[in-house]
Amino acid sequence: MHRLRRWAPGLLLVSPSLILLGIFVYGFLGWNLRVSLSDWRGLRPDYAYAGTGNYRKLPDDTRFTDDVQNVLVFTVVFVVGTLVVGFLLATLIERRVRFEGFFRGVFLFPMAISFIATAIVWRWLLSNAQGNQETGLNKLFGQLHLGFLANSWFKSKTMWAPAAIALPAGWALSGYVMALFLAGLRGVPDDLREAARVDGANEPRVFWHVVRPMLLPVLMSAVVILAHISLKTFDLMFAMDVESRKIETPALYMWFTTFDGLNFSRGAAIATLLVLGISVVTVPYITYSVRSERKR
Amino acid sequence: MSTVSTVPAAAPALATDGRIRSRWAPWITASRYAALVGLVVVFLVPLYVLVITAFKDPTQVSPKQMWALPDSVSLETFRTVWPTMKDGFRNSIVMAVPAAVIASFLGAANGFVLSKWRFPGADVVFPLILFGMFIPYQAILIPLNQLMRDLDMHDLTGLTLVHVVYGLPITTLIFRSYFGGLSDELIDAAQVDGAGMLRTFFFVALPVALPAFAVAIIWEFTSAWNDFIFGLVLTSRQDWPVTIALNNIAGSQVVPFHQAVAAALLASVPTLVVYVLMGRFFMRGLMAGALKG
Numbered sequence: 001m002h003r004l005r006r007w008a009p010g011l012l013l014v015s016p017s018l019i020l021l022g023i024f025v026y027g028f029l030g031w032n033l034r035v036s037l038s039d040w041r042g043l044r045p046d047y048a049y050a051g052t053g054n055y056r057k058l059p060d061d062t063r064f065t066d067d068v069q070n071v072l073v074f075t076v077v078f079v080v081g082t083l084v085v086g087f088l089l090a091t092l093i094e095r096r097v098r099f100e101g102f103f104r105g106v107f108l109f110p111m112a113i114s115f116i117a118t119a120i121v122w123r124w125l126l127s128n129a130q131g132n133q134e135t136g137l138n139k140l141f142g143q144l145h146l147g148f149l150a151n152s153w154f155k156s157k158t159m160w161a162p163a164a165i166a167l168p169a170g171w172a173l174s175g176y177v178m179a180l181f182l183a184g185l186r187g188v189p190d191d192l193r194e195a196a197r198v199d200g201a202n203e204p205r206v207f208w209h210v211v212r213p214m215l216l217p218v219l220m221s222a223v224v225i226l227a228h229i230s231l232k233t234f235d236l237m238f239a240m241d242v243e244s245r246k247i248e249t250p251a252l253y254m255w256f257t258t259f260d261g262l263n264f265s266r267g268a269a270i271a272t273l274l275v276l277g278i279s280v281v282t283v284p285y286i287t288y289s290v291r292s293e294r295k296r
Numbered sequence: 297m298s299t300v301s302t303v304p305a306a307a308p309a310l311a312t313d314g315r316i317r318s319r320w321a322p323w324i325t326a327s328r329y330a331a332l333v334g335l336v337v338v339f340l341v342p343l344y345v346l347v348i349t350a351f352k353d354p355t356q357v358s359p360k361q362m363w364a365l366p367d368s369v370s371l372e373t374f375r376t377v378w379p380t381m382k383d384g385f386r387n388s389i390v391m392a393v394p395a396a397v398i399a400s401f402l403g404a405a406n407g408f409v410l411s412k413w414r415f416p417g418a419d420v421v422f423p424l425i426l427f428g429m430f431i432p433y434q435a436i437l438i439p440l441n442q443l444m445r446d447l448d449m450h451d452l453t454g455l456t457l458v459h460v461v462y463g464l465p466i467t468t469l470i471f472r473s474y475f476g477g478l479s480d481e482l483i484d485a486a487q488v489d490g491a492g493m494l495r496t497f498f499f500v501a502l503p504v505a506l507p508a509f510a511v512a513i514i515w516e517f518t519s520a521w522n523d524f525i526f527g528l529v530l531t532s533r534q535d536w537p538v539t540i541a542l543n544n545i546a547g548s549q550v551v552p553f554h555q556a557v558a559a560a561l562l563a564s565v566p567t568l569v570v571y572v573l574m575g576r577f578f579m580r581g582l583m584a585g586a587l588k589g
Contacts, residue, residue: 007415009493013405017464018421024436024461025428031439045442092332105575106336109343112571112578114522116539117560120546121342124362124553135359143363171342179579232432235524239543254434259529264438271435282430290423 029275036268043262054269063245064253064270070162071249075230078166082226083219085170086177093178094185104182108175115172119239122168126153154240154247161246169236173229177222184218185211217292224285228278250274350374350558357554373558377545381562383534384541389566391452391537392520395459400512402460403467407508408501410468411475412483413493422472429465433525441529452535455527459520466519467512474508475501510577518567518578538563 039050058064089107093100110118127136134142138150154164188211196206234251241247250270258267349357352366354373409415410422444454486496527537542563546556571578
């Protein structure tokens with residue numbers, strides 16, 4: 001009784017949030033799983049159990065397998081590219097450059113803009129129009145006598161079309177990665193670097209043996225955040241070219257098959273696979289972070 | 297420690313920063329600034345296109361002239377676009393401001409309890425809350441759509457509620473980190489004075505948490521303002537948030553480029569203003585979102 005009286009006010013304070021999240025996250029995930037095991041098509045809900053057919057059919061669905069390939073291409077190019085650019089920005093800024101606030105601001109501001117607005121600008125920058133209608137980056141390359149760089153970008157007929165979407169996505173998020181690395185780099189105590197230098201290590205070796213190991217947690221954060229964003233990104237592709245199958249990912253297919261095709265059970269199955277795909281990255285990360293925090 | 301500071305002539309070689317300066321140091325510094333300026337130009341390219349096109353006289357807009365500066369500044373395009381945007385603007389404000397404030401208050405309560413008044417099981421609850429931040433929203437769209445239909449909440453109120461709920465993990469995280477950094481003495485002192493948990497929260501913790509509120513409110517306002525998919529599922533024409541209005545303008549084949557761009561610029565003004573005025577806090581919100589490795 002005494003214990004209850006001690007904890008009750010705290011529990012009272014968090015209970016609205018816990019109830020809401022319990023319903024909207026865990027309740028809904030279970031509900032979605034149930035839909036994925038049904039045969040619900042059309043507007044009228046149908047929760048009758050129909051087995052795992054929706055999942056078993058997906059590997060034979062070429063639209064789905066193409067989408068998986070697209071999201072993998074996008075993820076690899078986006079994650080690697082954004083990490084490299086973000087890290088480069090952080091190392092350039094780290095040693096107390098002048099106007100640091102200005103530089104940081106410029107690299108971070110794209111994050112404040114919605115993916116819809118971002119897509120609208122980039123759709124034109126990455127236009128593949130030719131001749132009189134040529135515009136965007138291709139036009140700029142032409143004017144700078146760099147015509148050989150001209151490209152059909154996300155309209156490309158090759159498997160690399162989704163890689164073009166990594167440009168606006170990377171533009172939006174490399175400032176974020178920069179901020180993460182900047183905090184990581186500045187968290188390395190100066191004494192440690194100093195000690196290594198006194199021991200005769202040159203700058204690259206100081207970086208490799210002192211700084212790099214301390215940046216690993218930051219790198220892990222950045223990879224998890226970027227990878228989970230890339231798997232669930234929806235609005236960017238939607239606004240770049242809603243009709244293109246070349247840049248469609250499972251996140252969009254789920255939307256189209258559910259709310260346009262009214263195949264709710266297939267949509268739910270795709271959504272469940274998305275959760276699993278993202279959990280592979282995020283669950284170990286959350287567990288690790290919480291555990292390492294507890295150790296301190 | 298700055299690479300440009302020079303060691304006073306009389307001091308021993310290793311005195312101020314222990315580094316033996318190579319004669320290439322000035323060149324390295326110069327190339328660092330050159331690289332930074334080059335990257336700034338690259339990052340500003342989309343903004344350049346956005347601004348020059350939106351302010352061009354509509355008769356001057358053509359694919360050929362995309363990169364050319366306008367002869368004169370014209371607000372014509374904004375005048376054309378604004379009537380189709382203003383409802384979305386109003387809806388987004390009506391939805392995003394309360395969502396940000398409510399999510400922040402609830403997040404403050406959670407953060408306080410989870411860092412300073414840990415109940416048995418708090419260590420399990422926190423990761424469970426965090427997981428909500430990382431779910432792909434596709435996985436909850438079908439149940440969400442059904443529940444909101446059953447509750448007759450396919451409107452702005454429903455959209456606000458949804459942003460509050462899915463904003464809770466990040467606001468909880470922000471406040472938990474913030475209160476975790478506060479010294480326990482403050483809380484203990486309040487308890488010695490006989491204040492209970494609720495009094496301590498409202499009269500001791502909340503008043504000192506203003507910086508955390510700034511971070512949480514900015515972060516949540518920006519995400520709610522920029523959201524697209526929830527608006528798509530939960531609203532019809534009269535409740536469309538600004539991102540949907542924007543996508544409808546820009547997605548249509550008949551709308552010319554300069555109008556789409558002007559609409560995109562308009563829709564980005566509130567978050568950009570918040571960002572420019574309170575960028576420091578925005579940055580802290582970012583860091584909180586990354587957990588702590």
